[in-house]
Amino acid sequence: MKIAVAGTGYVGLVTGVCLASKGHQVTCVDVDEKKVEIMRQGISPIYEPGLDELMQQNMLRLTFTVDYESAYKDAQVIFIGVGTPEKKDGSANLSYVYKVVEQIAESVERECVVVVKSTVPIGTNDKIETYMIEHLKNNVRVHIASNPEFLAQGTAVHDTLHASRIVIGAESDYAKTVLEKVYENFEAPKVITNRRSAEMIKYASNDFLALKISYVNEIANLCEIVGADIEDVTRGMGFDARIGDKFLNSGIGYGGSCFPKDTKALSWLASFNDNEIKTIKAAIEVNENQKFKLIKKARKYYEDFSGLTVAVLGLTFKPGTDDLREAPSLVNIPIMLEDGARVKAWDPVGVQNYKKIYPEEIEYCDSIQETLENADICFIFTEWPEVKQLDVMVYKALMRHPIILDGRNCYKLDAFANSGIIYDSIGRETIGW
Structure with a gap:
């Protein structure tokens, strides 16, 4: 299929390269001409094991450009993989997402599926659909779908090619059919649901892992006081299939681009709607203290x-x-x-x-x-x-x-x-x- 990917950070670039490796024709769009020129040489601008090699193996199916109009106008599927950094109040900054949506709206000339891979608050895809309809330049139908990513930095290529699951949130049969076609060569369980559930799956998954890390760190701190050994404790816990042995390593807290902002964003969203997720608020507090x-x-x-x-x-x-x-x-x-x-x-x-x-x-x-x-x-x-x-x-x-x-x-x-x-x-x- 002819696919365009907006954004060449960890999510966008890894997604684009992995889709090309599965036989799709992929055009990756970025605003930085210098960055694009580096990628045209088969060099990844980000450090991610295995990404350079996969890029070089699939350069015949990869195009890198700053010309979003030519990339979007006749694409069958357009993935949005730009950043959604946190604002000072903890909410997600969606300005980069909406900028891409605006560019797509003024460029597309055929029916297509726009897939939001960026992590966005629940309900964002519905708003994007309204925004898209209001800004469409040509009389074409654009379907909006949610397809959250579950990759981890350092193992992003493997996590994409050998996904634990592929979540597709769509309201139209057309979007569901197209995305099933996109992922037909990926051997992973596929969860087909509505957009809001797909958006929530991403936040609920990341925040649960963050919660698990913070819980273990609190147990570790108590182990130091009472004379227990956290590694023996977590080994004993991990044999219980209901708990599992993943994300039970104690330490000085989680970091990176996902867990910190996603926990804050979900907590903010709950608060904004006069709700409170006390466990997530606690995980955030524990993690901040653990860093010291x-x-x-x-x-x-x-x-x-x-x-x-x-x-x-x-x-x-x-x-x-x-x-x-x-x-x-x-x-x-x-x-x-x-x-x-x-x-x-x-x-x-x-x-x-x-x-x-x-x-x-x-x-x-x-x-x-x-x-x-x-x-x-x-x-x-x-x-x-x-x-x-x-x-x-x-x-x-x-x-x-x-x-x-x-x-x-x-x-x-x-x-x-x-x-x-x-x-x-x-x-x-x-x-x-």
Whole structure:
């Protein structure tokens, strides 16, 4: 089928490339000419494992352009995959979505299906349909459908090609038939429903996972007080099929582009309609507090960071991505700098993005070893494989004071027994103190 995709971020670009890999002719539209030129060379402008290779394998079916009129005018299906960032009040900013809808309305010359893949509040697709009808330039029928994404950064290509489910929310038989055709080569359960239910499935799914993470983190905090081990606790919980063993890793909170904004958006939507989702409000509060867990732990060892050399391992919100959105490092490092610390940081892919925020205030290192040298304390914010595979005695050999605050529980406690290293993690016994 002839498909256009508006937006070439994580959702739009991954969707476009994966659809091309299934045999569709796909045109990806973006407003940034420089970004488009990079993509025309088969290079992804975002860091996502496997995306470059898949792009290069399917360049004959991929077109990249800033000319939205030519992309939309005769497309059978148009996916909207632009961002919906949160506003200051927690609601979703839909300005980018409506800008694309306006462009589609003035460009389309044939009957088509416009598919909203961006995460939008419940009822948005209905409003888009009204807006589209009001702004259509040509006398054609445009069907609006919801098709939320469930990809995770770092595994987005796999999550799209091997989806856990494909949710299609549509009001017309035409839209349902077309989207079933689009996804006929995808082996995944298909949930066909109305648009509002599809929109709610996305929010309910993401917010449930966020709630699960915050719950486990609260249990982990209590484990530290009562002398239990969170990893034994979650292992015991995970055998229960009703609970499952996914998203039971304790740590310093969730981040990224989805969970923070989606929890706030659903909470805002409920409040706007004189309702309250108390569990989601609690998850948001717990997560915000959890980000500072390591800073609070550090006060046991030093009153402040003045004059200290602080090693930071990991800047991104999780491994496998260069995304910094809502990363714990962003709220912790400013405290260290304000106290007068010398901050040395390592991250395999996130440094360039971090330099846009702190171009000179931080010493960026090329290796973990360089970062640890003569450090007084070490913070682990991201569980990169390079960190997890590190021989723990490297900390003892290189640091001036081997104090490790691990926000991602990268190591087994046994590794630090009689090591002369202080190892303080989440929800577990502190070793060496």
